[in-house]
Each structure stands twice: as structure tokens, then as C-alpha cells.
Amino acid sequence: MKKLLTLLLILNIITPTLIIAQDPHTALPEGAKARIGKGYPNALEYTPDGMRLIIGSSIGVWFYDTRNYKPIDLQSKHKYPIHHLALSPDGKSLVSIDSQGIVYIWNTKTGRYKQPITISRPTFGIAINPDWKILMAAEITGGLRAWKIASGKEIKHIDVSKKILNDLFKQEVGLIFSLAYHPDGLLLATANQDRTINVVDTFNGDYKIIFKGHKDRIGSLAFSPDGNTLASGSWGGTIHLWDPVIGRQKSTLEVEDSGGISNILFSPDSSIFVATGIKGNIYIFDANTTELKHTLIGHASNVSDIAFSPDLRTFASSGWDGNVRIWEVATGKNIHTIPEHYGEFRCFAWNPDGETIAIPDSIVNMCLWDTTTGELKNTITGNWLSWLNEIVYAPDGKTIALATDREYLAVHNMETGKTKIHNVDQDKVLSVAYSPDGKTIAGGGENNIAYLWDAETGELKRTIKGNKTNISKIAFSPDGKTIVTGTPNKPLMLWDTETGEQKDELNRVKVFAFDLAFSPDGNTLASVKSTASIYLWDLEIGRIWQLPIYDGMQARRVAYSPDGKYIATGTMDGSVFLFDVDSGEMLKRFAGDGRSIIDMAFSPDSKTVATNGNEGVIYLWDVEE
Numbered sequence: 001m002k003k004l005l006t007l008l009l010i011l012n013i014i015t016p017t018l019i020i021a022q023d024p025h026t027a028l029p030e031g032a033k034a035r036i037g038k039g040y041p042n043a044l045e046y047t048p049d050g051m052r053l054i055i056g057s058s059i060g061v062w063f064y065d066t067r068n069y070k071p072i073d074l075q076s077k078h079k080y081p082i083h084h085l086a087l088s089p090d091g092k093s094l095v096s097i098d099s100q101g102i103v104y105i106w107n108t109k110t111g112r113y114k115q116p117i118t119i120s121r122p123t124f125g126i127a128i129n130p131d132w133k134i135l136m137a138a139e140i141t142g143g144l145r146a147w148k149i150a151s152g153k154e155i156k157h158i159d160v161s162k163k164i165l166n167d168l169f170k171q172e173v174g175l176i177f178s179l180a181y182h183p184d185g186l187l188l189a190t191a192n193q194d195r196t197i198n199v200v201d202t203f204n205g206d207y208k209i210i211f212k213g214h215k216d217r218i219g220s221l222a223f224s225p226d227g228n229t230l231a232s233g234s235w236g237g238t239i240h241l242w243d244p245v246i247g248r249q250k251s252t253l254e255v256e257d258s259g260g261i262s263n264i265l266f267s268p269d270s271s272i273f274v275a276t277g278i279k280g281n282i283y284i285f286d287a288n289t290t291e292l293k294h295t296l297i298g299h300a301s302n303v304s305d306i307a308f309s310p311d312l313r314t315f316a317s318s319g320w321d322g323n324v325r326i327w328e329v330a331t332g333k334n335i336h337t338i339p340e341h342y343g344e345f346r347c348f349a350w351n352p353d354g355e356t357i358a359i360p361d362s363i364v365n366m367c368l369w370d371t372t373t374g375e376l377k378n379t380i381t382g383n384w385l386s387w388l389n390e391i392v393y394a395p396d397g398k399t400i401a402l403a404t405d406r407e408y409l410a411v412h413n414m415e416t417g418k419t420k421i422h423n424v425d426q427d428k429v430l431s432v433a434y435s436p437d438g439k440t441i442a443g444g445g446e447n448n449i450a451y452l453w454d455a456e457t458g459e460l461k462r463t464i465k466g467n468k469t470n471i472s473k474i475a476f477s478p479d480g481k482t483i484v485t486g487t488p489n490k491p492l493m494l495w496d497t498e499t500g501e502q503k504d505e506l507n508r509v510k511v512f513a514f515d516l517a518f519s520p521d522g523n524t525l526a527s528v529k530s531t532a533s534i535y536l537w538d539l540e541i542g543r544i545w546q547l548p549i550y551d552g553m554q555a556r557r558v559a560y561s562p563d564g565k566y567i568a569t570g571t572m573d574g575s576v577f578l579f580d581v582d583s584g585e586m587l588k589r590f591a592g593d594g595r596s597i598i599d600m601a602f603s604p605d606s607k608t609v610a611t612n613g614n615e616g617v618i619y620l621w622d623v624e625e
Contacts, residue, residue: 027060027074031590031625033608034374036357036618038062038071040343041318043085044307045094047108053307053316054094055324056082057341058615059593061096061106066309069326069338075111077104079594081615084126085305095135095149097126103135105149117152119145125178129202130185138176138190180221180230187244189230191218197232199244209247213240220263224270224287233261233275241290251290255283265306265315272329274315276303282317284332294332298325300363321363322616340376342367342616347390347599352397354604359618360388360402366412371603371620380417390431394455395438403429409443409453420458424451431474433483440497442483444471450485452497464500467493473513478522486513492527492537506537506544515557515600519581520564528555534569534579547584549577557597561606566623568609570597576611576621590621 028035043056046066053069055062060076080098087094087108094106101119106112123137134155136146146155175193182188187208188200195218197211216236223230229250230242237258241250255261258277266273266287275283280299285292299319308315314335318324322342328335343362350357356377357369364387366380387405394400402410409422409429424445431444434455443451450464450471464483473486482503485493491507506525513527525537532553533546549555549569557570566587567579574592579585595613602609602623609621 027076029591029593029619031588031621032619033622034371034620036359036369036374036610036620037322037342037345037616038340040081040320040322040362040616041324041341042081042083042304043096044305044316044318044324045085045087046307046309046316047087048089048091048310050310053324054085054087055318055338055341056085056096056305058082058344059595059617061085061094064338069336073111075106075113076593077113078102084123086126086128088132089130093132093149095126095128097123097137101137101139103147105152115152117147124176127179127181127188129181130183136179136188138179140175142175142193144176144179144190177218178221178232180223182223182244183225183227187223189221189223189244191221191232195234197221197230197242199230199247209242209244211240211242211247211249213249213252214238216260220261220275222264222266222273224266224273225268226270228270229266229287231264231266231273231275233264235260235278237261237277239264239275239285253285253290253292257281258283259302262302262304263306265308267308267312267315267329268310269312274306274308276306276317278302280319280321282306282327284329296327296332296334298334298337299323322361344614344616345599345612345618346614347388348601348610348612348618349391349393349400350601350603350610351393352395352604357610357618358391358393358400360391362616364388366400369618371608374620380412389429392432392434394434395436399455401432401434401441401443403432403443409441409451411441411455411458422453422458422460430470430472433475435476435480435497436478437480440476440480442474442476442497444474444485446470450474450483450495452483452500462500464495466502473516475516475518477518478520484516484518484525486516486527488514488529492516492525494539514555517558517560517567519560519567520562526558526560526567528558528569530554530556530572534558534567547579550586550589553577557600557611559600559602559609561602561609561623562604563606565606566602568600568602570600570611572596574611574613576600576609578609578623588623588625592619593617 039057039059041055041057045054053064058081060074063073065072078098080100082096082098084097097103101121103117105114121139125138127136176190178191180189188202190198195214199209201208214234216234218234220233230244232240237255239253259279262278263276273287280301282296284294300321302320304318306317324338326336345359348359359367368378370377388402390403400412407424412419428446429443433442441453441455448467452462468490469487471485483495494504516527527535532549537544553571555569569577574595576590578588597611598614599612607624612618
């Protein structure tokens with residue numbers, strides 16, 4: 001009995017604040033067999049015991065074990081990207097706020113949440129007073145709003161004597177870009193549109209101090225935990241340190257090549273502060289001497305948030321490059337990296353072998369993912385230097401064509417690592433497709449022109465003019481003799497690939513296309529146009545019919561399985577509907593995660609369909625189920 005009591009005592013001591021410990025795969029939507037990517041990170045918090053790192057991402061709240069930095073849970077109640085996190089000092093309550101102003105207050109031990117608070121508008125920043133009674137939010141429309149955390153009720157009336165707080169609430173100061181509470185809760189600082197900082201007495205509502213000195217927008221504010229310093233960082237790369245008690249400026253720091261300051265945070269003991277640059281660098285300063293101790297290089301783009309561990313040994317940073325990095329405070333060494341939190345995935349492509357999916361990330365790298373495990377296999381640093389609108393593998397899998405946001409098509413050789421650039425005069429390539437024999441690449445241009453290149457030499461073989469608007473989708477027929485061009489607001493058009501002559505215009509009904517696909521036998525052309533139907537055009541007899549979608553949901557993407565058995569559509573609410581081609585019967589609905597599908601494709605073996613919802617995650621759905 002004594003041994004049992006001792007064991008229970010030990011377990012009680014080492015058990016972390018958060019006891020949520022589910023397999024992250026349990027958070028997969030029903031029918032999904034894998035998730036590629038974890039959603040881009042926007043906000044970070046450590047639990048008071050340091051055992052958990054919490055990441056607010058575009059698909060929910062992730063909980064990581066800091067002993068091995070493995071994910072242990074995902075709370076995916078939010079349907080929009082999370083922009084802010086705040087953890088109570090005792091670690092029992094977590095506030096998460098998404099891009100649409102929906103606020104959830106979580107019990108960190110049980111994972112349960114209260115009825116959400118609706119701010120109703122996106123926010124530049126939030127602040128919670130030290131006793132955790134009031135949540136304040138700076139809306140992008142200007143001014144402040146406040147709620148009681150316990151009840152979720154908005155504080156609509158401020159005492160008349162509190163004139164300045166009334167000014168803030170009534171938006172008389174214009175936009176507020178950042179705000180912060182003093183550690184004692186008696187002062188509230190706001191960074192204003194006119195590049196001033198107001199420090200307000202929260203007890204009587206009077207302006208205590210107005211700080212002036214910044215020449216650029218102030219993007220971040222932070223009080224030191226001892227309350228002796230207020231730090232402010234601007235988009236011009238300037239950091240000011242202020243004395244909030246006597247109202248004077250302490251010092252000014254110019255951070256070169258930062259691209260602007262996006263975040264500032266003091267260590268819990270007030271001895272140092274960390275500033276992050278929009279270009280990705282992180283700067284550690286001595287808070288007393290203002291000496292720059294370390295410049296940390298690792299993130300490839302803006303750092304969205306930072307958080308210190310309670311023991312002051314490390315701090316975490318989240319970046320738009322898809323990584324959460326753990327840094328050693330004393331040395332500035334990057335001791336661990338949590339990958340796969342990439343920014344939006346605009347497109348993807350299956351390798352013809354079915355074992356790999358290629359996905360460009362938000363900083364123009366090409367990420368290669370294992371389709372069985374969902375793990376990142378390799379990252380290719382590209383020289384196409386542009387956002388990508390669409391990518392496609394050649395039939396032999398040796399090259400991949402990339403439709404860029406600039407005036408060229410890029411063709412990357414996966415074996416040699418070299419990239420050929422095919423320039424397009426004053427045009428952007430919006431869509432791309434390989435011919436079935438792999439000898440020709442077709443591209444759809446922003447200037448209503450279709451381009452045909454020789455896949456081997458890169459020579460421009462033909463341009464097809466006559467399209468009535470930008471070509472957002474282009475596809476080859478299975479026999480390679482026809483290409484179809486599509487747009488969301490004009491009829492589909494069919495063209496002869498040898499002559500460039502128009503073969504048909506599908507204008508008998510408004511068969512416009514957000515997406516289109518040929519059936520494997522080439523007899524049918526499917527399209528969707530954000531209505532509750534798939535439009536199917538029999539190209540042999542010229543007849544069109546509609547395949548209705550359950551419950552009137554709006555279709556955005558369509559795909560045929562390579563074996564010709566299924567046709568699938570992805571909708572605006574994230575659902576995937578699977579139909580039998582022969583009977584038109586709906587076989588399955590995958591409910592998804594509530595986010596609109598922007599790209600979809602079957603695996604080469606027809607057993608899986610992949611969908612992209614633009615939040616840095618691709619789901620693989622089990623068709624065989």
C-alpha cells in the first residue's frame with residue numbers, strides 16, 4: 001500500500017498541466033486515412049509547467065509534448081485559421097481567436113470549451129487583463145471591444161467618468177494595431193494609427209501618457225513582466241523602449257535588414273527581450289543594456305509569434321515558412337524544429353507512381369510527401385521564384401511543369417534538379433497540363449491565350465487565340481487530339497491540338513467551369529461552376545445532363561478516377577462526394593473539415609482521392625472504403 005501511495009504521489013508530481021493525450025489521427029475527418037501538413041502556425045503558448053507547447057494553426061489548436069516535440073492532440077473546433085492564443089497564468093484556461101473573430105475558451109485539462117464569444121470582425125490584437133476577467137480586442141474597423149471572460153458577455157457601457165476609455169471604444173482614436181496590459185492591470189497601452197502610443201489608466205479612464213517618436217506603423221507592444229519598460233516595434237525596423245511610470249523614452253534601437261518588426265516579447269524575468277523581423281530573423285537584446293546578444297537566422301519568412309518556456313532556457317518561434325523552431329536562449333542555437341506547419345497549399349500533383357505528392361509551399365519550395373505515411377520525404381528549393389497556380393507531373397514522372405504567377409512556365413527535372421524557364425510575353429500562366437504522350441505541355445494564360453510547348457525542347461509550338469477570357473483551367477483529351485479551355489464565367493471551348501482551330505464551343509447551356517475533367521475514355525467532359533450539380537457533356541452526341549449534389553452544396557472541383565469507375569466533386573463546405581459513373585448513384589460523402597476545397601485529384605490507382613482546402617493541409621480519402 002505504501003508503494004502504491006508513493007507511485008501515485010510521483011505521478012501526481014510529474015503529470016503535466018494538460019492531460020489531453022489523444023492520437024492526432026483521431027482528429028482526422030471520418031473517411032480520411034492521412035493528413036499531409038499540419039496547417040500554418042500563427043500563435044504560440046507554453047503551459048506553466050513547460051510540458052506542453054500549444055500552437056494555434058490554420059486548422060485548430062495543436063498540443064505538443066516538449067520532451068520529444070511530438071503532437072499529442074488537435075482541437076479542431078475552429079473553422080477558420082487561429083490568429084491569437086492566450087493561456088491563463090494557472091494554465092487551466094486557454095483562449096483561442098480565429099480570423100473571423102470567433103473566440104473559444106478551453107478547459108485545458110478536459111479539452112472542453114465554453115459557448116464561443118463572437119467578436120464578429122477580425123482583430124489586429126488582443127489583451128487580457130492580469131486577473132483574467134476581461135478580454136479586449138482591437139478590431140480592424142477601429143477602436144476596442146471588451147468581454148467578461150467568465151460569462152462571455154460584452155461590456156457595452158463604460159463609466160461616464162472614464163472618458164478616454166470611451167474614446168477608445170467609440171473609435172475616436174482610429175485604428176489600433178496592438179495593445180498590451182501592464183502586469184498590474186492598472187495601465188493599458190494601445191498602438192494607434194497616428195503612430196502614437198496611448199497609456200491609459202484603466203481605473204479612472206484618463207490618459208496617463210502619450211508617447212510619440214515612431215515614424216512608421218507600430219506593429220507590436222509589450223510590457224516587461226516587472227512593469228518598468230514598455231517596448232514598441234515598428235514596420236520601419238525601429239524599437240523604442242519607454243518608461244511607463246514617469247513617461248519618458250529610455251532608448252531607441254534600429255534593427256537593420258529586419259524588414260520591419262513583427263513581434264516583441266520580454267522573458268519572464270525581464271532580463272532580455274526578443275524581437276522578430278518580417279524577413280524572418282530573430283533578435284535577442286539585453287533588456288538592461290539594450291545590447292544585441294544574438295541574431296538568429298533560420299526562418300525563411302515572417303515570424304508570426306514567439307513564446308518563452310517557463311524555465312527561461314528556450315523560446316519557440318513560429319514562421320510562415322512552415323516551421324516552429326525551438327531556440328536556446330543562452331547560445332541562440334536552434335535545438336529543434338517542428339516541421340510541416342506550412343502556409344497555404346495552392347495546388348498539388350500526384351506522381352504517376354502514386355507514392356508521392358508534390359506540393360509547393362508558401363515560400364516557393366517544392367515539398368514531396370509520402371502518400372502512405374503522410375510524412376515529408378524531401379524539399380526541393382526551386383528557382384522559379386514565384387507563387388504557383390498549378391503543377392502537373394509528366395506521364396513518366398521525370399519532370400514537373402509549374403504554372404507561375406509571373407510571365408513564364410517552369411519545367412523542373414526531378415532527376416537532375418535543373419529548371420527550364422519558358423517565357424510568355426506579358427502574360428501569366430494560370431493553368432497547365434501535359435499531353436498523354438508527354439510530348440506537349442499546354443498552358444492557359446491570363447490574356448485569353450492557350451500555349452503549346454514542346455516538352456523536350458521548350459520550343460513554343462503554337463498559340464491559340466480566341467478564348468473569351470482568362471484561361472483558369474486547361475486539359476488534354478485522353479487521345480491528345482483536343483484541349484479544352486475553361487473559365488468561371490464563359491463557355492467551355494474545345495480546340496484541335498494539331499491545327500489550333502476551334503472544334504466546338506459548349507454554349508448551349510451555361511457550362512462555365514471552376515474546374516473540368518475528361519473521362520478516361522474521352523467520351524464525356526465534366527465541369528463544375530459553384531452550383532449544386534456536376535455538368536456532364538457527352539461529346540459524341542452533344543447532350544448535357546446534370547448530376548445533382550446532395551443537399552444543394554456548391555461544387556468547386558471535379559475529377560474522374562483513372563479506372564473510369566468514379567467521379568468525385570469537392571464542395572465549398574469541404575465535403576467530397578463520390579459517384580458511380582455508370583449509374584450516377586452517390587456512393588459516399590466524406591464530410592471534410594468545413595473548409596472549401598480548392599484542388600482535388602485521384603491517385604493513379606484510383607484507391608484514394610486527395611483534396612486541398614488552402615489551409616496548409618491536404619487530406620487523403622479512402623475510396624475503397
